[in-house]
Amino acid sequence: MLDRINAGDQLPSASAKASLDRPFDVDTRMEPVGDGSFTGAFTGRWNSLGGAVNGGYVVACALQSLRQVLGHPDPLAVSTSFLRPAKPGPIEVSTDVAKTGRRTSTGTALLRQDGKELARTTATFADLSAVNPEARDTQPPAPVLPDPTDMSEPGAGREFPGATITERVEFRYPRPPGWLEGRPTGDATAEFWLRFRDRPSDTMSLPMLVDAAAPAALELGIAPAVTIALTTHVRARPAPGWVACRVTTRTVLGGYLEEDFDIWDADGTHVCQARQLALILG
Amino acid sequence: MLDRINAGDQLPSASAKASLDRPFDVDTRMEPVGDGSFTGAFTGRWNSLGGAVNGGYVVACALQSLRQVLGHPDPLAVSTSFLRPAKPGPIEVSTDVAKTGRRTSTGTALLRQDGKELARTTATFADLSAVNPEARDTQPPAPVLPDPTDMSEPGAGREFPGATITERVEFRYPRPPGWLEGRPTGDATAEFWLRFRDRPSDTMSLPMLVDAAAPAALELGIAPAVTIALTTHVRARPAPGWVACRVTTRTVLGGYLEEDFDIWDADGTHVCQARQLALILG
Numbered sequence: 001m002l003d004r005i006n007a008g009d010q011l012p013s014a015s016a017k018a019s020l021d022r023p024f025d026v027d028t029r030m031e032p033v034g035d036g037s038f039t040g041a042f043t044g045r046w047n048s049l050g051g052a053v054n055g056g057y058v059v060a061c062a063l064q065s066l067r068q069v070l071g072h073p074d075p076l077a078v079s080t081s082f083l084r085p086a087k088p089g090p091i092e093v094s095t096d097v098a099k100t101g102r103r104t105s106t107g108t109a110l111l112r113q114d115g116k117e118l119a120r121t122t123a124t125f126a127d128l129s130a131v132n133p134e135a136r137d138t139q140p141p142a143p144v145l146p147d148p149t150d151m152s153e154p155g156a157g158r159e160f161p162g163a164t165i166t167e168r169v170e171f172r173y174p175r176p177p178g179w180l181e182g183r184p185t186g187d188a189t190a191e192f193w194l195r196f197r198d199r200p201s202d203t204m205s206l207p208m209l210v211d212a213a214a215p216a217a218l219e220l221g222i223a224p225a226v227t228i229a230l231t232t233h234v235r236a237r238p239a240p241g242w243v244a245c246r247v248t249t250r251t252v253l254g255g256y257l258e259e260d261f262d263i264w265d266a267d268g269t270h271v272c273q274a275r276q277l278a279l280i281l282g
Numbered sequence: 283m284l285d286r287i288n289a290g291d292q293l294p295s296a297s298a299k300a301s302l303d304r305p306f307d308v309d310t311r312m313e314p315v316g317d318g319s320f321t322g323a324f325t326g327r328w329n330s331l332g333g334a335v336n337g338g339y340v341v342a343c344a345l346q347s348l349r350q351v352l353g354h355p356d357p358l359a360v361s362t363s364f365l366r367p368a369k370p371g372p373i374e375v376s377t378d379v380a381k382t383g384r385r386t387s388t389g390t391a392l393l394r395q396d397g398k399e400l401a402r403t404t405a406t407f408a409d410l411s412a413v414n415p416e417a418r419d420t421q422p423p424a425p426v427l428p429d430p431t432d433m434s435e436p437g438a439g440r441e442f443p444g445a446t447i448t449e450r451v452e453f454r455y456p457r458p459p460g461w462l463e464g465r466p467t468g469d470a471t472a473e474f475w476l477r478f479r480d481r482p483s484d485t486m487s488l489p490m491l492v493d494a495a496a497p498a499a500l501e502l503g504i505a506p507a508v509t510i511a512l513t514t515h516v517r518a519r520p521a522p523g524w525v526a527c528r529v530t531t532r533t534v535l536g537g538y539l540e541e542d543f544d545i546w547d548a549d550g551t552h553v554c555q556a557r558q559l560a561l562i563l564g
Contacts, residue, residue, distance in 0.1 A: 077511035081404050083380055097365065099365040105560065108390070135535065139533040217284055227362065229513075231361055231557065235533060250552070251517060253417065254518060256556060257420075273532075
Protein backbone atom coordinates (compact mmCIF):
# COMPACT_ATOMS: atom_id res chain seq x y z
CA MET A 1 0.00 0.00 0.00
CA LEU A 2 2.79 2.36 0.96
CA ASP A 3 4.56 1.45 -2.27
CA ARG A 4 1.57 2.51 -4.29
CA ILE A 5 1.24 5.82 -2.49
CA ASN A 6 4.92 6.49 -3.10
CA ALA A 7 4.49 5.63 -6.74
CA GLY A 8 1.72 8.18 -6.92
CA ASP A 9 3.95 10.82 -5.38
CA GLN A 10 6.42 10.38 -8.21
CA LEU A 11 3.97 11.87 -10.71
CA PRO A 12 5.28 15.10 -12.29
CA SER A 13 3.49 17.40 -9.85
CA ALA A 14 0.86 17.41 -7.15
CA SER A 15 -1.57 19.25 -9.43
CA ALA A 16 -1.05 16.73 -12.22
CA LYS A 17 -1.83 13.96 -9.76
CA ALA A 18 -4.93 15.78 -8.56
CA SER A 19 -6.04 16.26 -12.16
CA LEU A 20 -5.80 12.53 -12.79
CA ASP A 21 -8.26 11.96 -9.95
CA ARG A 22 -10.91 14.21 -11.49
CA PRO A 23 -13.96 12.64 -13.10
CA PHE A 24 -13.14 13.55 -16.72
CA ASP A 25 -9.66 12.05 -16.40
CA VAL A 26 -10.77 8.98 -14.48
CA ASP A 27 -13.80 8.35 -16.67
CA THR A 28 -11.93 8.53 -19.98
CA ARG A 29 -8.98 6.39 -18.87
CA MET A 30 -8.32 3.64 -21.40
CA GLU A 31 -6.29 0.60 -20.48
CA PRO A 32 -4.05 -0.91 -23.19
CA VAL A 33 -4.60 -4.64 -23.63
CA GLY A 34 -2.20 -5.19 -26.56
CA ASP A 35 -2.42 -5.01 -30.33
CA GLY A 36 -3.60 -1.40 -30.18
CA SER A 37 -6.72 -2.38 -28.26
CA PHE A 38 -8.01 -0.81 -25.07
CA THR A 39 -10.65 -1.37 -22.43
CA GLY A 40 -12.49 1.18 -20.38
CA ALA A 41 -15.97 2.03 -19.24
CA PHE A 42 -18.55 4.70 -19.77
CA THR A 43 -19.63 5.94 -16.38
CA GLY A 44 -23.05 7.46 -15.73
CA ARG A 45 -21.45 10.80 -14.87
CA TRP A 46 -21.65 12.26 -18.39
CA ASN A 47 -25.26 11.72 -19.32
CA SER A 48 -27.09 14.29 -21.42
CA LEU A 49 -30.67 15.39 -20.90
CA GLY A 50 -32.80 12.26 -21.14
CA GLY A 51 -30.08 10.02 -19.71
CA ALA A 52 -28.12 9.11 -22.86
CA VAL A 53 -24.34 8.88 -22.58
CA ASN A 54 -23.03 12.16 -24.02
CA GLY A 55 -21.60 11.85 -27.52
CA GLY A 56 -18.68 14.13 -26.74
CA TYR A 57 -17.70 11.83 -23.89
CA VAL A 58 -17.70 8.91 -26.34
CA VAL A 59 -15.33 10.92 -28.56
CA ALA A 60 -13.10 11.70 -25.56
CA CYS A 61 -12.68 7.98 -24.85
CA ALA A 62 -11.80 7.34 -28.50
CA LEU A 63 -9.19 10.12 -28.35
CA GLN A 64 -7.64 8.79 -25.13
CA SER A 65 -7.15 5.48 -26.98
CA LEU A 66 -5.78 7.05 -30.16
CA ARG A 67 -3.37 9.28 -28.25
CA GLN A 68 -1.63 6.16 -26.96
CA VAL A 69 -0.96 4.79 -30.44
CA LEU A 70 -0.25 8.04 -32.33
CA GLY A 71 2.92 10.08 -32.08
CA HIS A 72 1.53 13.52 -31.20
CA PRO A 73 -0.13 14.94 -28.09
CA ASP A 74 -3.01 17.10 -29.38
CA PRO A 75 -6.09 16.14 -31.40
CA LEU A 76 -6.22 18.48 -34.41
CA ALA A 77 -9.08 17.15 -36.57
CA VAL A 78 -11.53 14.61 -35.15
CA SER A 79 -14.51 13.02 -36.89
CA THR A 80 -16.84 10.52 -35.24
CA SER A 81 -19.74 8.54 -36.69
CA PHE A 82 -22.27 7.46 -34.08
CA LEU A 83 -23.87 4.12 -34.88
CA ARG A 84 -25.76 3.03 -31.77
CA PRO A 85 -26.71 4.63 -28.44
CA ALA A 86 -24.03 4.24 -25.76
CA LYS A 87 -24.95 3.25 -22.24
CA PRO A 88 -22.93 3.22 -19.01
CA GLY A 89 -20.77 0.09 -18.81
CA PRO A 90 -17.61 -1.49 -20.19
CA ILE A 91 -16.30 -0.64 -23.65
CA GLU A 92 -13.70 -2.13 -25.94
CA VAL A 93 -11.71 -0.02 -28.36
CA SER A 94 -9.58 -1.18 -31.26
CA THR A 95 -7.31 1.24 -33.06
CA ASP A 96 -5.74 1.33 -36.49
CA VAL A 97 -2.86 3.70 -37.26
CA ALA A 98 -3.20 5.12 -40.76
CA LYS A 99 0.00 7.14 -40.80
CA THR A 100 2.58 8.51 -38.41
CA GLY A 101 4.33 11.52 -39.87
CA ARG A 102 6.61 14.24 -38.64
CA ARG A 103 3.96 16.93 -38.21
CA THR A 104 0.83 14.84 -37.81
CA SER A 105 -0.35 11.29 -37.20
CA THR A 106 -3.73 9.79 -38.04
CA GLY A 107 -5.68 6.77 -36.87
CA THR A 108 -9.12 5.30 -36.39
CA ALA A 109 -10.70 3.95 -33.21
CA LEU A 110 -13.69 1.58 -33.23
CA LEU A 111 -15.67 1.57 -29.98
CA ARG A 112 -17.69 -1.51 -29.09
CA GLN A 113 -20.11 -2.25 -26.30
CA ASP A 114 -21.66 -5.70 -25.77
CA GLY A 115 -19.84 -6.80 -28.93
CA LYS A 116 -21.53 -4.18 -31.12
CA GLU A 117 -19.79 -1.21 -32.66
CA LEU A 118 -21.31 2.00 -31.36
CA ALA A 119 -18.98 4.64 -32.79
CA ARG A 120 -15.91 5.10 -34.94
CA THR A 121 -13.54 8.04 -34.70
CA THR A 122 -10.83 9.03 -37.14
CA ALA A 123 -8.48 11.66 -35.78
CA THR A 124 -5.35 13.46 -36.83
CA PHE A 125 -3.09 14.46 -33.95
CA ALA A 126 -0.40 17.15 -33.96
CA ASP A 127 1.72 19.05 -31.47
CA LEU A 128 0.03 22.37 -30.73
CA SER A 129 2.53 23.41 -28.04
CA ALA A 130 4.21 25.89 -30.39
CA VAL A 131 1.02 27.63 -31.56
CA ASN A 132 1.41 31.33 -30.85
CA PRO A 133 -1.99 32.62 -29.76
CA GLU A 134 -0.82 36.20 -30.39
CA ALA A 135 -0.53 35.36 -34.08
CA ARG A 136 -4.25 35.38 -34.66
CA ASP A 137 -4.80 38.19 -37.08
CA THR A 138 -7.42 36.12 -38.83
CA GLN A 139 -10.14 34.78 -36.59
CA PRO A 140 -13.78 35.60 -35.82
CA PRO A 141 -14.27 37.86 -32.80
CA ALA A 142 -15.24 36.11 -29.58
CA PRO A 143 -18.81 36.61 -28.33
CA VAL A 144 -19.24 39.76 -26.27
CA LEU A 145 -20.41 38.47 -22.90
CA PRO A 146 -20.58 39.93 -19.39
CA ASP A 147 -17.97 38.71 -16.94
CA PRO A 148 -18.99 35.20 -15.89
CA THR A 149 -18.82 36.16 -12.22
CA ASP A 150 -21.60 38.70 -12.90
CA MET A 151 -23.87 36.04 -14.39
CA SER A 152 -25.97 33.39 -12.75
CA GLU A 153 -26.21 29.79 -13.83
CA PRO A 154 -29.37 29.19 -15.85
CA GLY A 155 -31.45 26.36 -14.57
CA ALA A 156 -29.58 26.26 -11.25
CA GLY A 157 -31.73 24.37 -8.78
CA ARG A 158 -33.84 22.83 -11.54
CA GLU A 159 -34.12 19.17 -12.32
CA PHE A 160 -32.87 18.12 -15.74
CA PRO A 161 -34.19 14.57 -15.94
CA GLY A 162 -31.42 12.10 -16.61
CA ALA A 163 -28.68 14.69 -17.06
CA THR A 164 -25.52 14.26 -14.99
CA ILE A 165 -23.10 16.19 -17.19
CA THR A 166 -24.35 19.42 -15.59
CA GLU A 167 -22.73 18.21 -12.36
CA ARG A 168 -19.32 18.28 -14.11
CA VAL A 169 -19.64 21.26 -16.47
CA GLU A 170 -21.10 24.63 -15.57
CA PHE A 171 -22.56 27.33 -17.78
CA ARG A 172 -23.19 31.06 -17.62
CA TYR A 173 -25.76 32.47 -20.05
CA PRO A 174 -26.34 36.21 -20.32
CA ARG A 175 -30.09 35.57 -20.04
CA PRO A 176 -32.13 32.45 -19.35
CA PRO A 177 -32.65 30.43 -22.55
CA GLY A 178 -36.22 30.76 -23.86
CA TRP A 179 -36.69 26.99 -24.15
CA LEU A 180 -35.88 26.68 -20.45
CA GLU A 181 -38.87 28.92 -19.68
CA GLY A 182 -41.05 26.95 -22.07
CA ARG A 183 -40.92 29.74 -24.67
CA PRO A 184 -38.46 28.91 -27.48
CA THR A 185 -37.24 32.16 -29.01
CA GLY A 186 -37.01 30.94 -32.61
CA ASP A 187 -33.38 32.09 -32.69
CA ALA A 188 -31.15 29.01 -32.86
CA THR A 189 -27.99 30.79 -31.74
CA ALA A 190 -26.73 31.01 -28.17
CA GLU A 191 -23.59 32.52 -26.64
CA PHE A 192 -22.38 31.62 -23.17
CA TRP A 193 -19.47 30.75 -20.91
CA LEU A 194 -18.62 27.18 -19.98
CA ARG A 195 -16.03 25.37 -17.85
CA PHE A 196 -15.42 22.15 -16.00
CA ARG A 197 -16.31 22.49 -12.34
CA ASP A 198 -13.03 20.89 -11.27
CA ARG A 199 -10.35 21.05 -13.96
CA PRO A 200 -9.14 23.31 -16.76
CA SER A 201 -10.16 22.56 -20.32
CA ASP A 202 -7.45 21.27 -22.63
CA THR A 203 -7.11 19.96 -26.16
CA MET A 204 -8.25 16.46 -25.11
CA SER A 205 -11.45 17.75 -23.50
CA LEU A 206 -12.52 20.41 -26.03
CA PRO A 207 -13.91 17.67 -28.35
CA MET A 208 -16.16 16.65 -25.43
CA LEU A 209 -17.15 20.19 -24.46
CA VAL A 210 -18.46 20.98 -27.97
CA ASP A 211 -21.25 18.49 -27.28
CA ALA A 212 -21.85 19.38 -23.63
CA ALA A 213 -24.26 22.32 -23.90
CA ALA A 214 -27.98 22.43 -24.64
CA PRO A 215 -28.71 22.01 -28.36
CA ALA A 216 -29.23 25.30 -30.22
CA ALA A 217 -32.32 23.82 -31.89
CA LEU A 218 -34.19 23.79 -28.58
CA GLU A 219 -34.90 27.47 -29.33
CA LEU A 220 -36.68 26.32 -32.50
CA GLY A 221 -38.91 24.07 -30.43
CA ILE A 222 -37.20 21.03 -31.92
CA ALA A 223 -37.26 18.11 -29.53
CA PRO A 224 -34.49 15.55 -29.18
CA ALA A 225 -32.10 14.86 -32.02
CA VAL A 226 -29.54 12.08 -32.26
CA THR A 227 -26.03 12.93 -33.43
CA ILE A 228 -24.99 11.04 -36.56
CA ALA A 229 -21.60 12.63 -37.12
CA LEU A 230 -19.48 15.14 -35.21
CA THR A 231 -16.33 16.81 -36.48
CA THR A 232 -14.10 18.97 -34.31
CA HIS A 233 -11.01 20.99 -35.17
CA VAL A 234 -8.81 21.94 -32.22
CA ARG A 235 -6.70 24.95 -33.15
CA ALA A 236 -4.78 25.85 -29.98
CA ARG A 237 -4.29 24.85 -26.37
CA PRO A 238 -6.81 26.88 -24.36
CA ALA A 239 -5.73 29.35 -21.69
CA PRO A 240 -6.97 28.45 -18.20
CA GLY A 241 -10.41 29.61 -17.16
CA TRP A 242 -13.86 29.92 -18.67
CA VAL A 243 -14.26 29.43 -22.42
CA ALA A 244 -16.69 31.51 -24.48
CA CYS A 245 -18.97 29.52 -26.76
CA ARG A 246 -21.28 30.18 -29.66
CA VAL A 247 -23.64 27.42 -30.76
CA THR A 248 -25.90 27.75 -33.77
CA THR A 249 -28.10 25.67 -36.03
CA ARG A 250 -28.43 27.13 -39.50
CA THR A 251 -30.31 24.56 -41.54
CA VAL A 252 -33.13 22.21 -40.59
CA LEU A 253 -34.09 20.12 -43.59
CA GLY A 254 -35.33 16.62 -44.41
CA GLY A 255 -35.45 15.56 -40.77
CA TYR A 256 -31.83 16.50 -40.09
CA LEU A 257 -30.15 19.52 -38.57
CA GLU A 258 -26.58 20.63 -38.23
CA GLU A 259 -25.10 22.41 -35.23
CA ASP A 260 -21.95 24.52 -35.25
CA PHE A 261 -20.07 25.00 -31.99
CA ASP A 262 -17.22 27.51 -31.70
CA ILE A 263 -15.04 28.01 -28.64
CA TRP A 264 -12.76 30.91 -27.68
CA ASP A 265 -10.53 30.68 -24.62
CA ALA A 266 -10.32 33.27 -21.85
CA ASP A 267 -7.70 35.17 -23.88
CA GLY A 268 -10.00 35.38 -26.90
CA THR A 269 -8.23 32.82 -29.07
CA HIS A 270 -10.53 30.79 -31.34
CA VAL A 271 -9.39 27.42 -30.03
CA CYS A 272 -12.03 25.08 -31.40
CA GLN A 273 -14.59 24.67 -34.20
CA ALA A 274 -17.07 21.83 -34.35
CA ARG A 275 -20.02 20.79 -36.48
CA GLN A 276 -22.44 17.95 -36.04
CA LEU A 277 -25.25 16.48 -38.10
CA ALA A 278 -28.19 15.12 -36.13
CA LEU A 279 -31.34 13.18 -36.93
CA ILE A 280 -34.46 14.80 -35.49
CA LEU A 281 -36.54 12.30 -33.53
CA GLY A 282 -40.31 12.10 -33.63
CA MET B 283 -18.99 -4.33 -82.12
CA LEU B 284 -22.65 -4.20 -83.07
CA ASP B 285 -23.45 -6.23 -79.95
CA ARG B 286 -21.74 -3.71 -77.79
CA ILE B 287 -23.55 -0.79 -79.37
CA ASN B 288 -26.86 -2.59 -78.88
CA ALA B 289 -26.01 -3.25 -75.25
CA GLY B 290 -25.36 0.41 -74.82
CA ASP B 291 -28.74 1.25 -76.32
CA GLN B 292 -30.43 -0.80 -73.62
CA LEU B 293 -29.38 1.64 -70.91
CA PRO B 294 -32.35 3.34 -69.18
CA SER B 295 -32.32 6.42 -71.37
CA ALA B 296 -30.18 8.25 -73.85
CA SER B 297 -29.44 10.96 -71.30
CA ALA B 298 -28.46 8.43 -68.66
CA LYS B 299 -26.10 6.83 -71.13
CA ALA B 300 -24.68 10.17 -72.06
CA SER B 301 -24.19 10.98 -68.39
CA LEU B 302 -22.22 7.79 -67.86
CA ASP B 303 -19.84 8.87 -70.61
CA ARG B 304 -19.06 12.17 -68.93
CA PRO B 305 -15.65 12.64 -67.32
CA PHE B 306 -16.85 12.82 -63.69
CA ASP B 307 -18.81 9.58 -64.08
CA VAL B 308 -16.12 7.77 -66.05
CA ASP B 309 -13.28 8.99 -63.84
CA THR B 310 -14.91 7.99 -60.53
CA ARG B 311 -16.04 4.54 -61.70
CA MET B 312 -14.96 1.89 -59.22
CA GLU B 313 -14.85 -1.77 -60.24
CA PRO B 314 -15.76 -4.33 -57.56
CA VAL B 315 -13.13 -7.07 -57.19
CA GLY B 316 -14.73 -8.97 -54.30
CA ASP B 317 -14.65 -8.77 -50.49
CA GLY B 318 -15.81 -5.15 -50.57
CA SER B 319 -12.72 -4.09 -52.50
CA PHE B 320 -12.59 -1.99 -55.64
CA THR B 321 -10.14 -0.86 -58.28
CA GLY B 322 -10.14 2.34 -60.27
CA ALA B 323 -7.83 5.07 -61.38
CA PHE B 324 -7.29 8.75 -60.77
CA THR B 325 -7.13 10.44 -64.14
CA GLY B 326 -5.26 13.67 -64.72
CA ARG B 327 -8.51 15.47 -65.54
CA TRP B 328 -9.19 16.73 -61.97
CA ASN B 329 -5.94 18.37 -61.05
CA SER B 330 -5.96 21.50 -58.89
CA LEU B 331 -3.70 24.49 -59.38
CA GLY B 332 -0.15 23.18 -59.18
CA GLY B 333 -1.04 19.80 -60.66
CA ALA B 334 -2.08 17.86 -57.54
CA VAL B 335 -5.03 15.46 -57.86
CA ASN B 336 -8.00 17.33 -56.36
CA GLY B 337 -8.96 16.17 -52.88
CA GLY B 338 -12.66 16.34 -53.63
CA TYR B 339 -12.12 13.95 -56.54
CA VAL B 340 -10.41 11.53 -54.14
CA VAL B 341 -13.49 11.75 -51.90
CA ALA B 342 -15.78 11.13 -54.88
CA CYS B 343 -13.95 7.87 -55.68
CA ALA B 344 -14.26 6.77 -52.04
CA LEU B 345 -18.01 7.51 -52.17
CA GLN B 346 -18.50 5.59 -55.41
CA SER B 347 -16.97 2.58 -53.64
CA LEU B 348 -18.98 2.99 -50.43
CA ARG B 349 -22.23 3.44 -52.31
CA GLN B 350 -21.84 -0.10 -53.69
CA VAL B 351 -21.57 -1.66 -50.22
CA LEU B 352 -24.03 0.53 -48.29
CA GLY B 353 -27.80 0.36 -48.50
CA HIS B 354 -28.69 3.96 -49.32
CA PRO B 355 -28.18 6.15 -52.39
CA ASP B 356 -27.11 9.56 -51.04
CA PRO B 357 -24.03 10.54 -49.03
CA LEU B 358 -25.27 12.46 -45.97
CA ALA B 359 -22.17 13.00 -43.82
CA VAL B 360 -18.71 12.39 -45.27
CA SER B 361 -15.34 12.83 -43.54
CA THR B 362 -12.01 12.19 -45.22
CA SER B 363 -8.49 12.24 -43.79
CA PHE B 364 -5.82 12.88 -46.39
CA LEU B 365 -2.55 11.09 -45.66
CA ARG B 366 -0.41 11.38 -48.77
CA PRO B 367 -0.59 13.28 -52.05
CA ALA B 368 -2.54 11.46 -54.75
CA LYS B 369 -1.25 11.24 -58.29
CA PRO B 370 -2.87 10.10 -61.53
CA GLY B 371 -2.80 6.31 -61.79
CA PRO B 372 -4.44 3.15 -60.47
CA ILE B 373 -5.97 3.02 -57.01
CA GLU B 374 -7.21 0.23 -54.77
CA VAL B 375 -10.06 0.76 -52.32
CA SER B 376 -11.08 -1.49 -49.46
CA THR B 377 -14.33 -0.88 -47.64
CA ASP B 378 -15.63 -1.79 -44.21
CA VAL B 379 -19.36 -1.56 -43.41
CA ALA B 380 -19.89 -0.27 -39.87
CA LYS B 381 -23.66 -0.49 -39.82
CA THR B 382 -26.57 -0.85 -42.20
CA GLY B 383 -29.76 0.54 -40.71
CA ARG B 384 -33.21 1.45 -41.91
CA ARG B 385 -32.63 5.19 -42.28
CA THR B 386 -28.86 5.33 -42.69
CA SER B 387 -25.83 3.15 -43.35
CA THR B 388 -22.21 3.89 -42.52
CA GLY B 389 -18.87 2.59 -43.72
CA THR B 390 -15.21 3.41 -44.22
CA ALA B 391 -13.15 3.29 -47.41
CA LEU B 392 -9.35 3.12 -47.41
CA LEU B 393 -7.75 4.33 -50.65
CA ARG B 394 -4.32 3.03 -51.58
CA GLN B 395 -1.93 3.89 -54.36
CA ASP B 396 1.34 2.00 -54.93
CA GLY B 397 0.51 0.00 -51.81
CA LYS B 398 0.36 3.06 -49.56
CA GLU B 399 -2.78 4.44 -47.99
CA LEU B 400 -3.41 7.94 -49.23
CA ALA B 401 -6.84 8.70 -47.76
CA ARG B 402 -9.59 7.23 -45.63
CA THR B 403 -13.23 8.25 -45.83
CA THR B 404 -15.99 7.42 -43.38
CA ALA B 405 -19.45 8.20 -44.72
CA THR B 406 -23.04 7.82 -43.64
CA PHE B 407 -25.46 7.37 -46.51
CA ALA B 408 -29.22 7.98 -46.49
CA ASP B 409 -32.08 8.32 -48.97
CA LEU B 410 -32.64 12.02 -49.62
CA SER B 411 -35.30 11.46 -52.31
CA ALA B 412 -38.10 12.45 -49.92
CA VAL B 413 -36.52 15.70 -48.71
CA ASN B 414 -39.00 18.49 -49.36
CA PRO B 415 -37.01 21.54 -50.41
CA GLU B 416 -40.05 23.74 -49.72
CA ALA B 417 -39.76 22.85 -46.03
CA ARG B 418 -36.75 25.03 -45.44
CA ASP B 419 -37.92 27.60 -42.95
CA THR B 420 -34.56 27.39 -41.20
CA GLN B 421 -31.60 27.94 -43.45
CA PRO B 422 -29.14 30.71 -44.21
CA PRO B 423 -30.09 32.89 -47.18
CA ALA B 424 -28.30 32.11 -50.41
CA PRO B 425 -25.70 34.61 -51.64
CA VAL B 426 -27.22 37.46 -53.66
CA LEU B 427 -25.53 37.15 -57.03
CA PRO B 428 -26.26 38.50 -60.51
CA ASP B 429 -27.67 36.04 -63.03
CA PRO B 430 -24.77 33.82 -64.12
CA THR B 431 -25.51 34.56 -67.78
CA ASP B 432 -24.73 38.23 -67.03
CA MET B 433 -21.33 37.38 -65.57
CA SER B 434 -18.08 36.48 -67.21
CA GLU B 435 -15.78 33.68 -66.23
CA PRO B 436 -12.84 34.97 -64.20
CA GLY B 437 -9.51 33.92 -65.53
CA ALA B 438 -11.00 32.81 -68.86
CA GLY B 439 -8.19 32.57 -71.34
CA ARG B 440 -5.54 32.52 -68.63
CA GLU B 441 -3.16 29.71 -67.90
CA PHE B 442 -3.54 28.06 -64.49
CA PRO B 443 -0.38 25.96 -64.32
CA GLY B 444 -1.20 22.32 -63.72
CA ALA B 445 -4.93 22.82 -63.24
CA THR B 446 -7.25 20.65 -65.34
CA ILE B 447 -10.34 20.77 -63.11
CA THR B 448 -11.21 24.14 -64.65
CA GLU B 449 -11.83 22.27 -67.91
CA ARG B 450 -14.64 20.30 -66.17
CA VAL B 451 -16.09 22.86 -63.77
CA GLU B 452 -16.91 26.46 -64.59
CA PHE B 453 -17.29 29.48 -62.33
CA ARG B 454 -18.95 32.88 -62.42
CA TYR B 455 -17.69 35.47 -59.96
CA PRO B 456 -19.40 38.86 -59.63
CA ARG B 457 -16.00 40.51 -59.89
CA PRO B 458 -12.51 39.18 -60.63
CA PRO B 459 -10.89 37.81 -57.45
CA GLY B 460 -8.17 40.11 -56.14
CA TRP B 461 -5.60 37.34 -55.91
CA LEU B 462 -6.08 36.69 -59.62
CA GLU B 463 -4.97 40.26 -60.32
CA GLY B 464 -2.03 39.87 -57.95
CA ARG B 465 -3.75 42.03 -55.31
CA PRO B 466 -5.24 39.87 -52.53
CA THR B 467 -8.14 41.77 -50.94
CA GLY B 468 -7.59 40.59 -47.36
CA ASP B 469 -11.22 39.39 -47.29
CA ALA B 470 -11.22 35.59 -47.18
CA THR B 471 -14.84 35.21 -48.28
CA ALA B 472 -15.99 34.70 -51.86
CA GLU B 473 -19.44 34.13 -53.39
CA PHE B 474 -19.90 32.74 -56.88
CA TRP B 475 -21.77 30.38 -59.17
CA LEU B 476 -20.37 27.02 -60.15
CA ARG B 477 -21.42 24.08 -62.35
CA PHE B 478 -20.05 21.14 -64.25
CA ARG B 479 -19.56 22.00 -67.90
CA ASP B 480 -21.27 18.79 -69.03
CA ARG B 481 -23.51 17.32 -66.33
CA PRO B 482 -25.83 18.39 -63.51
CA SER B 483 -24.54 18.31 -59.96
CA ASP B 484 -25.97 15.64 -57.68
CA THR B 485 -25.45 14.32 -54.18
CA MET B 486 -22.51 12.17 -55.30
CA SER B 487 -20.66 15.10 -56.86
CA LEU B 488 -21.33 17.86 -54.28
CA PRO B 489 -18.59 16.39 -52.00
CA MET B 490 -16.18 16.92 -54.91
CA LEU B 491 -17.46 20.40 -55.82
CA VAL B 492 -16.84 21.75 -52.28
CA ASP B 493 -13.12 21.36 -53.01
CA ALA B 494 -13.18 22.51 -56.63
CA ALA B 495 -12.93 26.29 -56.29
CA ALA B 496 -9.98 28.54 -55.54
CA PRO B 497 -9.13 28.57 -51.80
CA ALA B 498 -10.60 31.50 -49.89
CA ALA B 499 -7.23 32.07 -48.23
CA LEU B 500 -5.72 33.20 -51.53
CA GLU B 501 -7.29 36.59 -50.70
CA LEU B 502 -5.15 36.63 -47.55
CA GLY B 503 -2.05 36.14 -49.66
CA ILE B 504 -1.65 32.65 -48.23
CA ALA B 505 0.10 30.39 -50.68
CA PRO B 506 -0.68 26.69 -51.09
CA ALA B 507 -2.18 24.69 -48.28
CA VAL B 508 -2.64 20.92 -48.11
CA THR B 509 -5.97 19.54 -46.95
CA ILE B 510 -5.67 17.34 -43.85
CA ALA B 511 -9.36 16.64 -43.28
CA LEU B 512 -12.55 17.47 -45.16
CA THR B 513 -16.08 16.95 -43.85
CA THR B 514 -19.18 17.45 -46.01
CA HIS B 515 -22.86 17.28 -45.13
CA VAL B 516 -25.22 16.80 -48.09
CA ARG B 517 -28.67 18.01 -47.09
CA ALA B 518 -30.77 17.66 -50.26
CA ARG B 519 -30.60 16.64 -53.90
CA PRO B 520 -29.75 19.79 -55.86
CA ALA B 521 -32.09 21.21 -58.50
CA PRO B 522 -30.57 21.26 -62.00
CA GLY B 523 -28.47 24.23 -62.98
CA TRP B 524 -25.84 26.48 -61.46
CA VAL B 525 -25.23 26.25 -57.72
CA ALA B 526 -24.45 29.31 -55.59
CA CYS B 527 -21.42 28.99 -53.34
CA ARG B 528 -19.91 30.83 -50.41
CA VAL B 529 -16.38 29.95 -49.34
CA THR B 530 -14.74 31.48 -46.32
CA THR B 531 -11.72 31.04 -44.08
CA ARG B 532 -12.28 32.36 -40.59
CA THR B 533 -9.24 31.32 -38.57
CA VAL B 534 -5.58 31.08 -39.56
CA LEU B 535 -3.56 29.90 -36.59
CA GLY B 536 -0.52 27.77 -35.84
CA GLY B 537 0.18 27.03 -39.48
CA TYR B 538 -3.30 25.69 -40.18
CA LEU B 539 -6.44 27.20 -41.65
CA GLU B 540 -9.99 26.03 -41.98
CA GLU B 541 -12.25 26.64 -44.96
CA ASP B 542 -16.04 26.52 -44.91
CA PHE B 543 -17.86 25.87 -48.18
CA ASP B 544 -21.64 26.26 -48.44
CA ILE B 545 -23.72 25.44 -51.52
CA TRP B 546 -27.26 26.48 -52.43
CA ASP B 547 -28.95 25.03 -55.50
CA ALA B 548 -30.66 27.06 -58.23
CA ASP B 549 -33.89 27.05 -56.19
CA GLY B 550 -32.12 28.51 -53.16
CA THR B 551 -32.05 25.35 -51.05
CA HIS B 552 -28.99 25.02 -48.80
CA VAL B 553 -27.95 21.64 -50.18
CA CYS B 554 -24.44 21.24 -48.82
CA GLN B 555 -22.10 22.37 -46.01
CA ALA B 556 -18.43 21.50 -45.90
CA ARG B 557 -15.42 22.35 -43.77
CA GLN B 558 -11.81 21.47 -44.24
CA LEU B 559 -8.65 21.88 -42.21
CA ALA B 560 -5.48 22.52 -44.17
CA LEU B 561 -1.79 22.78 -43.39
CA ILE B 562 -0.21 25.95 -44.79
CA LEU B 563 2.92 25.18 -46.78
CA GLY B 564 6.10 27.19 -46.68
